[in-house]
Amino acid sequence: MADTATNDAFVEFARVQKSYDGETLVVKDLNLQMPKGEFLTMLGPSGSGKTTCLMMLAGFETATHGEIRLDGREINNIPPHKRGIGMVFQNYALFPHMTIAENLSFPLEVRKMGKSEREEKIKRALDMVEMGAFGGRRPAQLSGGQQQRVALARALVFEPELVLMDEPLGALDKQLREKMQFEITHLAHELGITTVYVTHDQTEALTMSDRVAVFDDGRIQQLDPPDTLYEEPKNSFVAQFIGENNTLEGVVKEINNGLALVQLDGGELIDCKPVHDSVVPGARTRVSIRPERVEYNKERLQEGAHTLKAEVLEFIYMGDIFRTRLRVAGNDEFVIKTRNAPDQVRLKPGQQIEIGWLSEDCRALDA
Template sequence: MPDTTPKDGFVIFDRVQKSYDGETLVVKDLNLSMPKGEFLTMLGPSGSGKTTCLMMLAGFETATHGEILLDGKPINNIPPHKRGIGMVFQNYALFPHMTVAENLSFPLEVRGMGKSEREEKIKRALDMVQMGAFGNRRPAQLSGGQQQRIALARALVFQPELVLMDEPLGALDKQLREHMQFEITRLAHELGITTVYVTHDQTEALTMSDRVAVFDDGRIQQLAPPDVLYEEPQNSFVAQFIGENNTLEGTVVEMKGTDRCVVKLTDGELIDAKPVNVSKPGEKTRVSIRPERVEFNKDRLQPGAHTLKAEVLEFIYMGDIFRTRLRVAGNDDFVVKTRNAPDQVRLTPGQQIQIGWLPGDCRALDA
């Protein structure tokens, strides 16, 4: 496979591999290039290789093969404290015996900075995370959200060009987590900091990132902006891992050019789909359709929509939306999401209905 990694990125992984036992590769031939100022999220299930990549970039793990470059310079043999990278961890990693100001002063002292310059930078970093009045407190006197703000301020205090974040919001409650997602993204863009963020939370990845790298089995399965990742998944793993997704099993029976194929579902029904991982008749496939792309209000069905019979299993009111679970072509977990509107049809379990979607919203992926 030709090497397609751009050589002018700010952060570059060039054919990087990592093995802990000399046999099993945790990271397999990783090629990745990030421009300066990008907010990139590494997303994936436990054991997919995302945290290992972050730790190799930080210098806490060594690549078994390949090269990591920062601003054009190879950093494989540079120790962590000399890479000039800010780090934020899930457990905050604050020194409990130091005040907030002393915690922030530490990375500046290590860099040999004078007292007045240190004080100025500490004040600015604390103001940045709205914690200006907390300099004399110790970590134990702060809430989880406040400690996370201090950890963020400490990562930013020496004005690094690159900040790495490993599940930094995992310990916070939902409302605070959403607020901090906004704060971190705002700060990163305002300060022009290149950010690599690791999470297994898809919502976090979609709302915060310029691009998302979806990891599975030590490889990047897809690297794309959030909307492309959601609307145009390149394989079944990405379709299932990002957001909610409906799948129907079938076999390709006809190719209609490059952008349309006919799939025979397990119950014998024929549907049109966009061929993504299929190229010829006879191939097994999983057809993927997002829940919000399916419609069962007859008057809202668009011209050219494909229709199928369905049985209602559950109709759940969720405030802003209704979530309907259906039996479609032998699949009992087919979900439709419709917004709560005055003309929305209310359904009852056991009801037989017609559902429809546009062929372009239906993707034929790998089986």
């Protein structure tokens, strides 16, 4: 991505680096541009640099090198409270000695807003998150989900153009978490707020975002809409980190008509889409195939599908799907997921079967 300012970039990192000790770079030469109104998620394992990027944008950390711009204006030296950014954290960070209304009033008082205007904005923000009746309570009188709603309302109350969220749903149970994912996304789009969201939960990233930046080792490995990220990973790290994925190791024999012929370590030959610069004849490669793209029911195998022999190691009934673990080409962790349908065969451990998939569903990546 270019590191010059672009007209439609509302948030921009231009060649940003961050080091805490002057030697090790936690963030390496980051170039990232976000248009106004986008919901962007920074996703990655612990220590990948995603939270550091969020903290630099908020102003709690300073970039060692490069520029951070907001709406075309460089903000590197502007203190956090003057950036006009809303923040939501995992621990809610609500003031325990204040009522909910007082918690929301605080950022408005800091901005020297009059009493009647404050009251109007507090009411609107609490109604937005369906907490209108709770203004007189204290945080300790609310459940975790209610506190998180209040934290969200407080971030939105002064109508910021940018909201940053750091693992905001981490402390909630699964059901409430999923409900809040939907609510946050809906609110952000409805209000047209630009949102940067940090998480290590891939499902959360895929369901909430317009685009996802996958971080590893201080760099963005891939920045794309969720479906592109899942269907077309650019490298082995992204393929493994996003969703469940099967890998088979082998050597590239030749490349013809946009397909790489790969000889697997077990000797089998398969065709795959080469999607990495390192996939050249003679090179080792890691082949990636998603569990739901593999079929074992002969009637369902499409014309031109690749077939490989497999041994069933484990068959798990999961209600809506069957999850089968197989031994394929020497790999004991090969998983397929098939829909629970009346015509779907139930397998037994020890059974020898044939599995198949289409060449375009198979990717040849870096080794």
